Amino acid sequence: MSDTEGVALKLQDFLRLMRTRWITVCASxxxxxxxxxxxxxxxxxQYQASTRLFVSASAGNSAxxxxxxxxxSQERVVSYAQLLMGETLAQxxxxxxxxDMTAASLQQKVSATAKTDxxxxxxxxxxxxxxxxxxxxxxxxxxxxxMVRELETPEGAVTPDARVVVEQRATVPSSPVTPKKVxxxxxxxxxxxxxxxxxxxxxxxxxxxxKSREVLEEITDVGVVGGIQLDKERRKNPAILxxxxxxxxxxxxxxLRTNLSFLTVDNPPRVIVVTSSIPNEGKSTTAINxxxxxxxSGNNVALVDGDMRRPTVHKYLDLVGPVGFSTxxxxxxxxxxxxxxxxxxxxxxxxxGTTPPNPSELLASQAATKVLAELRAHFDYxxxxxxxxxxxxxxxxxxxxxxxxxxxxxxxxxxxxxxAQAVETLHGVGATLLGAVxxxxxxxxxxxxxxxxxxxxxxxxx
Ligand SMILES: Nc1ncnc2c1ncn2[C@@H]1O[C@H](COP(=O)(O)OP(=O)(O)OP(=O)(O)O)[C@@H](O)[C@H]1O
Ligand SMILES: [Mg+2]
Numbered sequence: 001m002s003d004t005e006g007v008a009l010k011l012q013d014f015l016r017l018m019r020t021r022w023i024t025v026c027a028s029x030x031x032x033x034x035x036x037x038x039x040x041x042x043x044x045x046q047y048q049a050s051t052r053l054f055v056s057a058s059a060g061n062s063a064x065x066x067x068x069x070x071x072x073s074q075e076r077v078v079s080y081a082q083l084l085m086g087e088t089l090a091q092x093x094x095x096x097x098x099x100d101m102t103a104a105s106l107q108q109k110v111s112a113t114a115k116t117d118x119x120x121x122x123x124x125x126x127x128x129x130x131x132x133x134x135x136x137x138x139x140x141x142x143x144x145x146x147m148v149r150e151l152e153t154p155e156g157a158v159t160p161d162a163r164v165v166v167e168q169r170a171t172v173p174s175s176p177v178t179p180k181k182v183x184x185x186x187x188x189x190x191x192x193x194x195x196x197x198x199x200x201x202x203x204x205x206x207x208x209x210x211k212s213r214e215v216l217e218e219i220t221d222v223g224v225v226g227g228i229q230l231d232k233e234r235r236k237n238p239a240i241l242x243x244x245x246x247x248x249x250x251x252x253x254x255x256l257r258t259n260l261s262f263l264t265v266d267n268p269p270r271v272i273v274v275t276s277s278i279p280n281e282g283k284s285t286t287a288i289n290x291x292x293x294x295x296x297s298g299n300n301v302a303l304v305d306g307d308m309r310r311p312t313v314h315k316y317l318d319l320v321g322p323v324g325f326s327t328x329x330x331x332x333x334x335x336x337x338x339x340x341x342x343x344x345x346x347x348x349x350x351x352x353g354t355t356p357p358n359p360s361e362l363l364a365s366q367a368a369t370k371v372l373a374e375l376r377a378h379f380d381y382x383x384x385x386x387x388x389x390x391x392x393x394x395x396x397x398x399x400x401x402x403x404x405x406x407x408x409x410x411x412x413x414x415x416x417x418x419x420a421q422a423v424e425t426l427h428g429v430g431a432t433l434l435g436a437v438x439x440x441x442x443x444x445x446x447x448x449x450x451x452x453x454x455x456x457x458x459x460x461x462x
Contacts (some may be wrong), residue, residue: 004020009269017200024203025196033194036184040149045176046126049133051141052168053121055080058159076162077114077121084112084123084144089311092147093140110140120167130173137170209412210419216409216436219419225263225406225435226256228286229443238285238316239344242296248443253293256437260290269403269434271372271382273306276408277393277422279388282439283408284312287385290406296348299380302339304350304372306386306398308359311352313385317342324351326359329367335374348379359387363397388423396429411441 020362055077057069083089090103090110099106112123123141127133145164152160211220213224231249234240240250260270274287285306291303304325305313314321321338327333328350340349356362375382385403386395399405405426409419426433 017204018199021200021203022204024200025193028196028199029189029192032195033185033188036188040179040181040184043179044128046128046178047130047133047173048071049127049130049137049170049173050168051123051137051166051170053084053123053141053144054082054165054167055119055121055162056165057162058073073119073162074117077119080148080164081112081114081121082122082143083147084140085110089140089144089147092143093136096143097135097139098135100333106136109136125170126177130176134170134172138166141166141169150430188199207412208416210409210414210416211412213438215416216419216438219416220407220423221431222433222435224438225259226252227441228256228282228289228437228439230254230411230440231443234285238288239292240289242292250293253289254296256290257293257297259435261434263434268381268425269432271376271402272434273384273386273387273395273399273405273431274408275389275399275403275405275422275426276410276439277388277390277414277418278410279310279391281388281408281410281414283307283388284316284385286408286437286439288313288316289384291347291381291383292344294381295344296384298346300346300348300378301381301383302348302350302375302379304375304382304384305352306363306384306395308362308394309353309387309392312357313349316349317349319349319351321351322354324353325371326353326356326362328353329362329365330356331367335371350375354374360393360397363394363401368398369401372378389425390418393425393429396425396431399426400430401430402431404434406434407436408439409436410439413440 055073057072059178085107087103087107090106093099094103094106109126110123111126112119112121123137125133125137125140127136145166148162148164149160152162154161210219213227216224229249229252231247234249240247240253242250242253260272263269272290274283276283284305288303291301295301303313305311306325307313308326311321311324313319314324319342322361323333323338325338328335328338333368335350338350340351342349342353362368372382372384382402384398386398389395389407395405407419407422407426423433
């Protein structure tokens, strides 16, 4: 792999991460910005007043004397800067101004910097009050002038060796130096972004949901026979109008239909249970549309709602609910009377019926086997919607009585171990697993990137 390819791949990974985890990144930036704003608001504003001191040495008139004097002053400024921040001067300033603070706390407010190779010292005083900052800066500088005169006058002499002049006095500062609003905010954004990316990577590493056909095939040990996109329209109208609809999702169902007929060519499955590991994986919606897709190609299809605990097929298709599978199994109504014609050509529905107290028992009964056999005799295909495998045994029992089951796997939601457990449940009752179907694959972002809509023998480019 060339370097540019490597970089492109990393960039692609990064973009994919941003697309799938942008909520994490945005939330992290938001939290960091809120923290930055809170810190900014909670910081007491500090004002800074500054003075500039000039150091000179008493020198003679000759050029060399002047030079010597200058050297002398330059050497002095470093020590002076230390003295300016020292405790003695702080105490003298506190006394002079009659401040209600200790010398140590005043020391904290003072900083003095000597500019190298110059004879200048800048003194800065920080204080919550701008006026007091100025007063302290000026008083401290004046005191320092006096202090230097005392220190630099040799015993018995009159004139000191060095002198300090307050070259620039402090004025009342107009705006505080801290908090630095813009800096804090920028820091918040940058820190939040970096943290967000880190979190996103960690979440990605910890994500053990099924997201690729390789993983899906490895866990189920069967082929992936379909990939159904996430399509918001399906929440309003679960049934696709196959006659008029050529959307991508309709095409996916047509492909799924074709793949079903290839499953076992000599004896293709005709009674198929649609199941999944956990609730809300799109079983009912997919079952309805598999049935409709089969009906579109001229088959006579029966759709059975085998989910007696949370029946939805009648709701999704605007049919009558109370008379159906459970009513037939209890012997209250004959099968022919419970079947409902639908507005779709070739599709007949057996709703779930009233919820019985013992769905598993009913579905395991001889009567259930008989009903399925009767349906098989009258229809080209019998599609059975069912309940989640990890919740109850209903769908495993149904699958054992049918030609096999298709397992729905909601993209990026179903965890690997959940799927593995569901597959084991099916094997446990001796049911045939016909194939796996990805449901609700996001059409943009990660989904489109990680999952290519290709099945047996098709090229991956599509
Ligand atoms: N392809 C899809 N695109 C968008 N939304 C979908 C799709 N398939 C199903 N949904 C929505 O997901 C939700 C669950 O779908 P559905 O009822 O079909 O799942 P289920 O597995 O049968 O659930 P349950 O376990 O409760 O029976 C519904 O709101 C449905 O509208
Ligand atoms: Mg359902």
